[in-house]
Amino acid sequence: MAATIKVTAADVSLYHVAARQLGDATQWWRIAQLNGMVDPDLSGFATPVQLVMPTVDASLSSGVPGVSA
Template sequence: MSTVTVTAADRTLYHVAAVQLADVTQWWRIAQLNGMSDPDLSGISTPVTLQIPAQDSSLTDGYPPQD
């Protein structure tokens, strides 16, 4: 796990996931890890540090695994 500081300029968790995990569909993993539900970052007024999960190439469809 790593961390990254984001601002409203990062636009969305989709963008963060594309850059940090090389897979835009894994935005939900970042959201879950950081207690977020909305991928929109435009409301952030100050920089926020997010935890970034390790890359997981087994998750390829953009949805959390179903139990």
């Protein structure tokens, strides 16, 4: 079963969530893809929203596909 977390506007953005959960803020797009999101901004979430989290992937050294660190 995939890991899930709850986020609110207090979490600010998927950048912050990715930094805290994946150890790399630039991997925010992985969370977005899994949850059908395109915008990292969480300020519109008035109530907690559950997000599916990807597994930590250390092979994505820069976090962005096709870009090497």
